[in-house]
Amino acid sequence: MNATAGPRAAILSRVRAALGVRADEASRLAAVEDRLKRHPRGTIPARALVERGTLLQSFETMLTDQGASVTHAATPEDAVRAIADDLRAHDLPLCLRLGDDAVLAALPWEAVAVERRFGPAQSDDRAALSRAITAAAETGTLFLVSGADNPTTLAFLPESHTILVGAGDIAGCYEEGFDRLRAIYGEGALPRTVNLISGPSRTADIEQTIVRGAHGPKRLHVVILG
Amino acid sequence: MTKKAARTQAAPLVGLFVTCLVDLFRPSVGFAAIKLLEDAGARVEVPQSQTCCGQPAYNSGDKEDAKAIARQVVESFERFDYVVAPSGSCAGMLRLHYPQLLADDPAFASRAQALAGKTFELTSFLVEVLGVEAVDAHYAAPVTYHDACSGLRELKVKDAPRRLLRSVEGLTLTEMEETEICCGFGGTFSVKYPDIANAMVEGKVRNIVKSGAACVLAGDLGCLLHIAGKLSRDGSAIQCRHVAEVLAGMTGNPAIGQARKAG
């Protein structure tokens, strides 16, 4: 029995008393277990269910509307070139911090003169590269997961963040994105952090005026590969 | 063109819920309502045993008085085919709140439900129940319409008054900005929190003035007294009338809060 059993029991018993229920009612337990196990979907917006071409188009439009820049790369070589060009275009050093992601590692980096440093972001890193494990086109949203492959800090510390996402990894709705995570991490489990990212950092706290780079990256560049 | 039905036994029998504000402050609205209903083919009676719908008590948390008044209203009006009020807030009270208020009273619960089902705000009743598409009236002025909150949100009164107004000869209807924002009356709110109510009606008046209208109409006298009171204090010439007055062609009298014409 741990030290907080008292408050825990107090709250749970108050909740049960308020609802007029007992802890062991079979139908209630079944209802909860059923919902957790089946995790049924609610209403899925039609915009997430359109045909692929339209879906990818709206994914890009939404990201752009939300302040990100988007580039299409037909091949891995196009991808690294797009990444390098983007750094140059924004007067950033040709240096990227990234994690151990195998897909990123396999890109033809020899085609560009970009220095790569590995690991979680350091405070003086100016640009970072991550790969999104999946994305939801419905709001131009990329899913990034924590871990050595794509450390979380890459997405928040540097002023410039580039996210690579495979065109085939872009889903329509959020729920599909989470189903893909379930396939990797198992039912009822998530990695330490899942970041849904839909643009660069911004604030409108002062006089309702939108400014980029409040704390997170000032700019977000998305490269869609394939 | 009005639908003048013969006043036969088949004509629906409407009990007019006058409302306390119309009774006390502006009876001409009640008579305009009767004219509109009769022109549309209804028979109208006005039970003398009515005073108020009970909102002042209800919204002040005085459930007992509200229930007593509700029972009185149910008894006075349940014999009619329909109950019609020239007020969205009073009609809303009868339609939405009486069933809840009297839900625990076995002698009245189902009667309140029945009454609720046949209670309507005036313009909604004319358009949606009696099928009136146009009125026979003339009012050559630029007019704007304030959407009173209860009528709008509880009873969805929005199109009916506008549809009828568009049939008034000579009338131009210009929508003001924020037609749907509260004028600040809110019954006792206007005197319990007068500074806030005043700020709200100042906002409403700004929108009215900006619309360029010479006259503002609404379906609730509470709103109109509040708005007229502010326009008058501002020395504005903009007139306030209840929409029934214009639709019935009964606009010869002074507008709300305005001077009697000389002579």
Added chain:
Amino acid sequence: MSGASPESFKGNAARALADAQLQRALLNVKSGFIVKRAKARAKLPEFDRLRDDARAIKDHTLAHLDLYLEAYERKVVESGGHVHFAPSAADARDIVLRLCREANARIATKGKSMVSEEIGLDAHLEAAGIEVVETDLGEHILQIRGDRPSHIIAPVIHLNKEEIAEDFFRAHAALPRGRTLDTVQDLVSEARAVLREKFLAADVGITGANFLVAETGSSIIVTNEGNGDLTETLPATHIVVTSIEKIVPTLEDACTMLRLLARSATGQEITTYTSFATGPARDGDPDGPRAYHVVLLDNGRSDMLGGDFHEMLRCIRCGACLNHCPVYGAIGGHAYGSVYPGPMGAVLTPALVGIDHARDLPNASSFCGRCEEVCPMAIPLPALMRKWRERDFDRGDPPLTQRAALGIWAFAARRPRLYHALAGTLMPLLARLAGPKGRLRTLPFTAAWTATRDLPAPEGQTFHALYRQRSGER
């Protein structure tokens, strides 16, 4: 902050009405958030159906809250985290302080958390010698001013950039005095630099949670700035300060809620960052906190369950009701003197502090109903405010003059013959008093109205008197 109590509502409101700058700022709320929400709703045809879904999810969750709390706790523990139940605000404060001490915390960064304001967490930690750094830009500004938020989504909507620049010059004393802070961009850049040092130095990161997911034991935060993410990722310890009704069952349920939250709050499709935290760093994680704690606050919520105010527990703190409320739009958030202002505050605050300490809040409403209309969780806010008025009335609390006036009115209204006789005498008198002008500028007992508005004169005879006469003539 002095005057910051619901009991000083009337004085606060009067000051707010006279504050020209606040009034200008409040126009931003009206035109900005209202228009944006309407646009967002128009762009999502499923919006209203999602509201129905969301309401059903919350109703189901609340009906099974005990079981979902237990399921949630199991999952948090399974992922290596800890759950602490806090019946009262004091319990929650003490738990957080203990956790900070166990972490040897000197500096704690904080993401925006209404629950942490509700329990007065910052002051408690600071009194114990811990430096607490609010990182949300608006909250940072409030912290250096010693001010309170005036809106749950846009906390410094009442300030202009000149005032904020003054605060920065004063508070960021280490920076060169001759620097320019003319534009909003200048201010944001400075805040970014100043707070970046704190993010990196923090031992503990404290966030709230917009939602908790029972299926996975996750806490969700939504921000546009990314400050919440730096707060929950960089320090060695992450503490989530939240409350028991934030739970939703599954990730799918969270998706439904998230579709409504940002659209209702600011009109965005989604916030820039929506982050799911599940336990501390795993094996192989090169970053992230080593310890993850969730403090689950009750503080009166279990009392609301199953009672008159049960539906208020559906609230997801989007702020749409504030944005659309004409009373909030006239007086701003500070006037309410509560962590929770506006219509949702008018219902929640009395539940947390007692109606006797907050009676003006549910009373200062015209019941226009706009709040209920825009609430994504279909909370019947005016009806709940009315319930507080009933409790207030039953306790004998409205002022004597009001009760007397109401009593007289109700007495007469229940007696039609008496009522009509009295009205029939009084109204012609009033009409004569007003004379040909058709209105009254002053009148005894009506100063509340006539101070700022004329009282239109009655036509003279009452409707019932005239009707009787005309019926007699027929």
